Amino acid sequence: MRSVLFAVIITTSGAASAAGLDDHFDGSKLDxxxxxxxxxxxxxxEFTKPGRCGSAAIDIVTKEGDDGLECxxxxxxxxxxxxxxxxxxxxDEVWYSFSFKITGDVPSxxxxxxxxxxxxxxxxSSPMIAQRFDNGVFHITVQDNDVRRVVAKAEGDPDALLTAQNLLGNLEFNEQNVNAIKSLQSLDLISRNAPEVSKQFFSQNLMQSMGPEAKDSDAKALSQALGLPGDGDLVSQFRSLAFVAEPEKYIGKADIEIVPEANRPLPDPRKGWVDMIYRVKPGRTDNEYGPRRSGEIDIWANGEKIVSVKGNIGATLKKKDNFPLAGPYFKFGTYRLRLPGSFHFEFDEFSQSPTRAGLAQLCATH
Structure with missing residues (x-):
C-alpha cells in the first residue's frame, strides 16, 4: 500500500514549507x-504501459522536428x-523520490x-542540481554560482573524476584556457570514438599523450602546445571528465565537497528503471539573506547510497536582487541541443516530502 502524503505544511509566515506531492501517473492523464x-x-x-509499479508511466517524447519552448x-x-x-x-530540507528510464534513439x-x-x-541561471546525459553517460552535477562539478556518474573511476575536476579547478578562467580545454576534449573524443580517423590524421605520440597511461613527457608536450599551465597532469587525467558538455564550466574554484560512497557508479538508465532518492537542503555561507550555511545533498540510486555533497550550492542570494525564498522547484523531461531521432524520457512514482519517511513507498526493488 502506497503511503499517503500529507497536505501542505504552513510556516508562521504563511509560506508553503516542503509541501508534500505525490504522483504515480497511473491515470494516463497529466494532473x-x-x-x-x-x-x-x-x-x-504520452503514457506508456505498464509503469514502474502501477498501470502506467508518463513518457516525454522529443522528436527530430520538435523545437524547444523558452530556448x-x-x-x-x-x-x-x-x-x-x-x-x-x-x-528547508526536502526529500524527493522518482523512477525513470531512457529509450528510443539514444546516441552514445x-x-x-x-x-x-x-x-x-x-x-x-544553471540548475543548482541537474541530472544530465551527455555523450551516453548519465551523471549528476551541482553548481556553485557559475562553476559546475560532477558529483556522480554511471561509469568510470570516481577518484579519477575528482582528480580531473580539481585540476580544472586550479585553472584561471580566461579565453586561452577555455579554448585549450575545448581542444583537449575534441582530441580525446576523436581518439576514443573515431580511432581510425585519429590514426590517419594525428601522430601516435599525440594520441598516446592523453589518458592515465601517458608518458609524462608526451602529456607535458601536449599541455604546452595547448598553452595550459602545469606539467601535463591535466592532459593525462582529463579523459575521466571528457564526456561532459561545456567543460569550460568546470574551470575555477568551487566550494563543493564531494564524498562518494564505496566507489559506486550510477545505474545506466538505458538498461531499465532507475530509482532515485534525493535529500536536498539548500544553503550558502555567503548568502546575504536566506539560508546562510553550507548546503547539503545526499543521493541514492536503486537503494544504494551514491554520494554526499556539502558546500556553497546554487546562486549567492544578494539583498539587492530580493528573490523570493521559494524553491528549489523540480523539473523533469528533456532539455538539450537539437539531435535527430526520437528520444523517450519515461518517468514514474514521483514523491516529495519534508522527511524520508513521508515519501511514497515504491514497489519491489531491483
Whole structure:
C-alpha cells in the first residue's frame, strides 16, 4: 500500500514549507494541479504501459522536428515543472523520490548538453542540481554560482573524476584556457570514438599523450602546445571528465565537497528503471539573506547510497536582487541541443516530502 502524503505544511509566515506531492501517473492523464506545462507541448506528453509499479508511466517524447519552448538557441525542450503551491521555503530540507528510464534513439556520442531533470533555486541561471546525459553517460552535477562539478556518474573511476575536476579547478578562467580545454576534449573524443580517423590524421605520440597511461613527457608536450599551465597532469587525467558538455564550466574554484560512497557508479538508465532518492537542503555561507550555511545533498540510486555533497550550492542570494525564498522547484523531461531521432524520457512514482519517511513507498526493488 502506497503511503499517503500529507497536505501542505504552513510556516508562521504563511509560506508553503516542503509541501508534500505525490504522483504515480497511473491515470494516463497529466494532473495539471501538480505540474505546469509552459515548457512542453501537448503532443510531447504520452503514457506508456505498464509503469514502474502501477498501470502506467508518463513518457516525454522529443522528436527530430520538435523545437524547444523558452530556448535561447537551437535546442529541444520538453519539461514539466512542479506547481508553485508545492515549492518549499528555500533552505528547508526536502526529500524527493522518482523512477525513470531512457529509450528510443539514444546516441552514445554527440548528445551534449542534455539535461533530463533539474532543481532550480532563486537566482539560478544553471540548475543548482541537474541530472544530465551527455555523450551516453548519465551523471549528476551541482553548481556553485557559475562553476559546475560532477558529483556522480554511471561509469568510470570516481577518484579519477575528482582528480580531473580539481585540476580544472586550479585553472584561471580566461579565453586561452577555455579554448585549450575545448581542444583537449575534441582530441580525446576523436581518439576514443573515431580511432581510425585519429590514426590517419594525428601522430601516435599525440594520441598516446592523453589518458592515465601517458608518458609524462608526451602529456607535458601536449599541455604546452595547448598553452595550459602545469606539467601535463591535466592532459593525462582529463579523459575521466571528457564526456561532459561545456567543460569550460568546470574551470575555477568551487566550494563543493564531494564524498562518494564505496566507489559506486550510477545505474545506466538505458538498461531499465532507475530509482532515485534525493535529500536536498539548500544553503550558502555567503548568502546575504536566506539560508546562510553550507548546503547539503545526499543521493541514492536503486537503494544504494551514491554520494554526499556539502558546500556553497546554487546562486549567492544578494539583498539587492530580493528573490523570493521559494524553491528549489523540480523539473523533469528533456532539455538539450537539437539531435535527430526520437528520444523517450519515461518517468514514474514521483514523491516529495519534508522527511524520508513521508515519501511514497515504491514497489519491489531491483
Amino acid at each position: 495539471v494541479s501538480k505540474w505546469t506545462t509552459q515548457q512542453v507541448l501537448s503532443h510531447q506528453i 535561447e538557441d537551437d535546442c529541444q525542450r520538453a519539461e514539466l515543472r512542479t506547481v508553485k503551491k508545492s515549492w518549499p521555503t528555500f533552505g 556520442t554527440g548528445s551534449a548538453r542534455s539535461v533530463i531533470g533539474q532543481w532550480k533555486g532563486p537566482g539560478d
